[in-house]
Amino acid sequence: MKQFLELKKEQKLSMKQSLNLSQQMKLSINILAMSIEKLNDFVLEEVEENPNVELKFFIRDKNFYRNEDISELDNISQDKNFYEELEEQINFLKLDKKMRESCIFIVNNLNEKGYLLLSKRELLRELKVDENYLTKILEVIHSLEPYGVGAFSLEDCLKIQLKQKNIFDEKLDRLIDKYLILIAEQKFELIKEKLNINEEQMRLYISEIKKLNPIPSRGYNTGKLRRVIPEIIVKKVEDKYKCELNEKVIPKLSIKNENEIDKNFYKRVNDIILAIEKRNATLLKISEFITEKQKIFFETLGKEATTLKIIDIAQELNLSISTVSRTIKEKYILTNFGVVALRKLICMSSEAIKEKEYIEKYIENENREKPYSDQELTELLGKDGFKIARRTVSKYRKELGYKSSSNRKV
Structure with a gap:
């Protein structure tokens, strides 16, 4: 009986240690992903009411912000963060380690609308998976709410939402894929002609499309207007x-009267201090590695960069x-x-850098009265041996700072 009680006591202690470790790991992971703004807010919320904890904050110096963000300094959104919401859903799913990490990677590569920044080809190369496995990853992402996240395009986003609503209609898919512009232009007779449908069917299709959300992240804080x-x-x-490290922006915590502080709260504060130290050490370690590999980026004032992938850093x-x-x-x-x-x-790759160089060359030398559309740029790149999607060309054009062809026309 004594041995049984000792065994139970040992098991209870082991479970308690495991639970504490799990809580510490979760805290550390959460703090690692926080922007410095969120980290300061988090620390303040945790300790502001305890007089035995001293907290030093960074100086809110407007020189640290982009000009367009200065007007937002006193107007921070408290909405739930879009990316955190998605990661939280992923963590509740029963996924193996590889699938979970792949899904989190995808979430961290969504733009502020909730669309994927990377093409399917880039995802295959970055995650080092085959097409079947990537399809399974995307199925998980597409099952997350709000529906429509993880799409490659507007058309893809709308069709993901239809699938989640168990709506399967070949002509409706065709309308979304090819004729959305006709809805915007109110060319309803042409829609009926193209799809060979009657008035009632057309109205039903358009009504269904209007129920869909073209911007899945709407209503969430995507961090776009956060302080930089x-x-x-x-x-x-x-x-x-x-x-x-920019020491003056990092929150500093210290305990003044250890004997007067609650034991559980003391442990919580120490866990936060350790998690912040680990976060800063990891950030500095990764930054040093990236900086060493991207020397050309700094030499050319950000105009050039060498190939560097997240998986290589890892x-x-x-x-x-x-x-x-x-x-x-962030x-x-x-x-x-x-x-x-x-x-x-x-x-992503030296090929992506080359593709951008060619896009820049074509746009700089185009006929200003008849500038190249993204589709024409895609075809020109194809002739140069680059297999690239139109949406990727559009993304690269925007990253290079060029407007659409209609806005470049003189």
């Missing part, structure tokens, strides 16, 4: 670029893909040519 605060300062020392630093994705999310560096998102230094 650099956490890493990059300086050139002789022939190398060195990284250092393997080199012995970290998981999800850890790297969380670390670089993190910024201060360079001698401005504040830059750390994610911008992640380049």
Whole structure:
């Protein structure tokens, strides 16, 4: 009986330690993914009412922000974060480690509308999976709410929502794929002619499309108007670029009277301190690696970059893909040519860099009275040996700072 009680006591202790470890890991993961703004808000909320905890904040200096964001400084949205909501849903699903990390990677590569920033080809290359496995990953993403996230295009987004509503109609799909512009232009007779449908069918189709959400992230905080605060300062020392933490933006916690503080609260504060230290160490480690690999980015003032993928960073630093994705999310560096998102230094491939160079060359030398459309640029790139989707050309054109063909026309 005594042995049984000792065994039960040992098991209880083991379970308690395991639970504490799990809670610490969850805290550490959450803090790792926070922007510096969110981290400061989180720390303040945790300790502001306890007089035995001293907290030092960063100085809210407007020089740390992009000009377009200065007007937002006193107007921060408290809406639920779009990306966190999706990650939370993923964590509730029964997925193996590889599938979970792949899904989190996808979530961290959605734009502010909820669409994928990467093409299917880029995802296959980045995740190192086959098409069947990628299809399974996307099925998980498409099952998340709000429905429509993880789409490659507007058309794809609407069809994902129809699928989730168990609506399968070949002509409705065709209307979405080819004739959305006709709805916008109110060319209803032409729609009936193209689809060979009557007035009632056409109205039903248009009514169903209007029920769908073209911007899945609507109603959520996507972080687009958040303050941009650099956490890493990059300086050139002789022939190398060195990284250092921007100490004045990082919250500093210390306990003044240890004997007067509740034991559980004391542990909580210590766990937060350790999690922040780990976050900063991981951020600095990854930033140093990226900076070393992207020397050309700093030499050319951000105009050129070398191939660097998240999976390569993870393997080199012995970290998981999800850890790297969380670390670089919403993190910024201060360079001698401005504040830059750390994610911008992640380049999918040298081929993508070349494709951008060719797009830039074509646009710079086009006939200004008849500029190239994205489809024409896609065809020109195809002749040069690049297999690239039109939507990828459109994405690269926007990243290069060029307007659409209609807006470039003189």
